Amino acid sequence: MTPDVVVDVGNSRIKWGWCRDGRVAEMAAFVHDDPVGWKRQLPLWNLTPSARWAVAGVVPAEVRRLCDWLSSRGFEPQLITNELFFDDDWDEELDGPRSLGFVTRVDEPARIGTDRLLNALAARDRAPDTCSAVALSVGTAITLDFVEPDGTHVGGAILPGPRLMAKSLRDYTAKLPEIAINPVLPTAVWGANTEDAIALGIANAVLGAADQMIWDWAARCAKPPWVFATGGDVGYFRGFVFTADLGGFVIDPHLTLDGIRLAARALP
Ligand SMILES: Nc1ncnc2c1ncn2[C@@H]1O[C@H](COP(=O)(O)OP(=O)(O)OP(=O)(O)O)[C@@H](O)[C@H]1O
Ligand SMILES: CC(C)(CO)[C@@H](O)C(=O)NCCC(=O)O
Numbered sequence: 001m002t003p004d005v006v007v008d009v010g011n012s013r014i015k016w017g018w019c020r021d022g023r024v025a026e027m028a029a030f031v032h033d034d035p036v037g038w039k040r041q042l043p044l045w046n047l048t049p050s051a052r053w054a055v056a057g058v059v060p061a062e063v064r065r066l067c068d069w070l071s072s073r074g075f076e077p078q079l080i081t082n083e084l085f086f087d088d089d090w091d092e093e094l095d096g097p098r099s100l101g102f103v104t105r106v107d108e109p110a111r112i113g114t115d116r117l118l119n120a121l122a123a124r125d126r127a128p129d130t131c132s133a134v135a136l137s138v139g140t141a142i143t144l145d146f147v148e149p150d151g152t153h154v155g156g157a158i159l160p161g162p163r164l165m166a167k168s169l170r171d172y173t174a175k176l177p178e179i180a181i182n183p184v185l186p187t188a189v190w191g192a193n194t195e196d197a198i199a200l201g202i203a204n205a206v207l208g209a210a211d212q213m214i215w216d217w218a219a220r221c222a223k224p225p226w227v228f229a230t231g232g233d234v235g236y237f238r239g240f241v242f243t244a245d246l247g248g249f250v251i252d253p254h255l256t257l258d259g260i261r262l263a264a265r266a267l268p
Contacts, residue, residue, distance in 0.1 A: 001052055001078060001267045005045070006260035008115065009057025009066060011140035012163075012232065017257035018045045024254040024261060032062045035069055042073075049074035054264040056080035056256075058113045080263045082110055085117045085153070100266050104153040113143070118259025119230065120145040120153045122252075125262055127226040131247045134217060135255065136210055138183070138231035140164065144210060146217050157213055162233050165202045183235035206236050211243050218244035230255035 006017045006024065014032060017024035026045070030037045041047075053070060055077045057063040063079070070077045087103040102121050106112050119135035124147045127133035135145040138161060145156035160168065162181045170178035179198050186204065191197030218225050224247040229237050234251055242249060252258070 001054065001264050003054035003078075003261060003264045004051040005047065005053045006257045006264070007053065007055040007057070007066065007077075008118075008256045008260060009055070009059050009063045010115065010256075011059060014057075014062065014066065015257060016041065017254060017261070019261055024257045027254060027257060032059070033065060038066070038069060051075065053077040054080055054260050054267070056114045056118060056260050056263070058115050078264065078267050080114060080118070080260055080267075082112065082114055082117060084263055084266050085109065085121070100151075100263065102147070102151040102153065106153070106155050115256050116143050116145050116156060117153065118256050118263060119143070119228070120147050120156075120259075121262055122255045122259035123147060123226070123228040124151055124153075125258075126228055126250065126252075128247065131223050132217070132221045132225040134214055134225055134227045136214075136227060136229040136231075136234075136237075137256070138162070138206065138229065138233040138236060142206060142209070142231075144213050157209075159209055161231075162202050162206055162236070165205060166198065169198060181233060183233040185236060185239045203236055206233075207240055210237075211240075214242055214246075215244040218246065223247065226250070228252055228255055 003019055008015045014030045016028045018026040028041050053075050067077045085104045086109050087105055102124050104117055119137050123133040123135040130149050132149050133147045137143045140161045142159045142161050143156055147153050166179050166181055169176045179195050186200055188200055191200045224245045226247040227249045229251050230253055
């Protein structure tokens with residue numbers, strides 16, 4: 001299918017993408033369970049019941065809620081599920097793997113977050129054919145996912161996102177406040193007060209973790225890998241220079257939504 005709207009149900013927010021001319025042209029973000037916001041968005045994008053929707057997400061109850069709402073308004077949302085990326089779907093006619101040219105080889109493919117697979121699929125699609133790719137998402141959680149040049153997703157890493165780090169410092173200490181996250185590349189070498197010290201620590205936890213893991217991945221790649229970054233707090237990486245030699249580094253706020261658009265090609 002070729003969707004008109006793609007939807008990513010994340011742990012903090014729901015993102016809609018309006019697809020035109022073979023790409024995600026516009027994005028709108030909502031809180032969970034926001035039928036007023038959703039209803040207001042429909043006319044802004046001229047969405048009539050003939051619109052085709054592809055929906056993916058990592059919060060099953062919220063995916064169901066949105067799909068029920070869409071159905072009640074006459075839409076027929078199609079779900080993007082992990083099965084699309086399983087390794088056992090050999091196409092006899094093509095004499096090759098599935099039409100997406102992308103499979104995951106993680107231990108339990110049904111358990112992995114669909115958003116991670118979608119980010120990895122979009123990163124694979126954007127990277128040059130002979131280069132491996134990394135998808136980096138900085139949201140509620142931070143995820144890294146690694147893809148070989150032939151479209152094999154081998155696995156990745158998961159760590160708390162910046163807001164979770166800030167919250168946990170407040171929740172599990174007596175003296176630390178919860179700071180507001182300002183996702184920009186830090187320029188300071190130290191923080192001269194508590195808030196600045198926490199902000200600097202979190203920024204470097206985010207940057208340093210990604211930099212180390214991308215270094216390790218690059219060290220085993222035949223050619224410098226490409227890195228594609230997305231997520232609500234991806235701003236930390238604007239202007240960041242990775243230690244590893246990269247083919248390229250691209251910040252793309254639409255990465256997950258575009259992964260849904262690409263994955264939908266495998267649906268009837
Ligand atoms: N308008 C906004 N509303 C809420 N959070 C925002 C907004 N803009 C940026 N953010 C930041 O984005 C983070 C959430 O990122 P994002 O929306 O990518 O996560 P998500 O919905 O949980 O998706 P995922 O589950 O894929 O991480 C929040 O923790 C917050 O710091
Ligand atoms: C890691 C998150 C929370 C990132 O959104 C999501 O991809 C998820 O719920 N994953 C399930 C476990 C896994 O990906 O291995």
